[in-house]
Amino acid sequence: MGKLNDTSVAAGVGAVLNNFNADMALVQSVGDDHGRGEFSLGYNF
Amino acid sequence: MRLGLLILCAFAVNQVHASRARLRAFNQDANGSFYVQDTRNMFLNPAFMSGQGESVQLDWGKQERTGTSTSAEAEGGYIQKMGNLNMGIQLGRVNDFSKDIRAYNAKLSDMTTAVNGGDFSEGQNNLDILFAGQSSMDWGAMLSVTRSKTATAVADKQAEVQAFEARGGVATKNFDGFVSLMLGAETVTEGAATDAELEQKFALLFGGGFAITPQQKIYARLRYATFDAKKKDNSVDYDGDDIEARIGFSRSKNMDKNARFFSAVELDFQKLDADDNKTTNVDEKYEVTSLPITLGIEADANSWLRLRGSVKQGILLGRTKSTAGVATGSKKWENSTTPQLRQEWARC
Secondary structure (H helix, E strand, C coil): CCCCCCEEEEEEEEEEECCEEEEEEEEEECCCCEEEEEEEEEEEC | CHHHHHHCHHHCCCCCCCCHHHHHHCCCCCCCCCCCCCHHHHHCCHHHHCCCCCEEEEEEEECCCCCCCCCEEEEEEEEEEECCEEEEEEECCCCHHHHHHHHHHHHCHHHCCCCCCCCCCCCCCCEEEEEEEECCCEEEEEEEEEEEEEECCCCCCEEEEEEEEEEEEEECCCEEEEEEEEEEEEEEEECCCCEEEEEEEEEEEEEEEEEEECCEEEEEEEEEEEEEEEECCCCCEEEEEEEEEEEEEEEEEEEECCEEEEEEEEEEEEEEEEEECCCCCCCEEEEEEECEEEEEEEEECCCCEEEEEEEEEECCCCEEEECCCCCCCCCCCEECCCCCCCCHHHHC
């Protein structure tokens, strides 16, 4: 588990192609080396 | 959706750039932000679904839990227009009760394994049904249902989870507010020797925001819950309550026509108090006070590509106390670097 004053940094990118959108994010909590990734895909009618 | 666009026009989002990954990139709760405009804010206040276009969204990422779990967490849903109404369905979202189960599993030491669902299983097929519309103001309602029965690793044993939560909200040009009530929540996991049972008897959450200017907003939320957690062999019998309070201020700014910057500061207080009625066991207390600040930026690289990033860190008031590591029934409090209840930023 992390400490109280962990610094959490995150970065992401989003792209659009026609009605599709894709997003990706990487998050890292520096204090406890706890990282995660996210990926999202959407379609707008 | 006129509310959000008016309040945070400087940080408004084209709907095609809206997702759990986007909120994560801003260090926001995946179930909605008070100040970053995103379609997923409808899970915080269902009124924000009003006026949204029809869409399908799929999200995948590492499980939202402290510790070393590498399990994936997937969800998805769609929004459909029905005349003047919007209807939404979401499958697999991690709702408040699922988060509570994770927190209680991690913090109630007498429940033995006490990590990653070791005792209280989570629901396996969460469902959210939302409706939203517009009259004199935007309004919305959401019913969240968890109901599953799954086999455990022990032969002929199963875990049963059910929870029902109702949430409603309204939004105007300068104000938004919501309230949520847990209508009943229970998880029972059968074990080889005995069964573990968690019942959330009551949980009330309400909150909202007020736009001081189109770029500045204050917001707050308060949640209170009571629960029983016990083993049926009568060896553990927790009686607990759980409080979360947060107040914050955010500000957004156009850096130029292709980039937006936001900053926010919050005062966050969380407390969990669980008394084990068995005198030989340990009562558990956790208290966290923090003042995290968040800085974020989103920029258009070109017409189809956006880059975003953020940093979040507690400052000045960081304090945490717990009974973790106390080996007897004493309620002695110790300063600790380990306890975290549901700090969204630290959990990322």
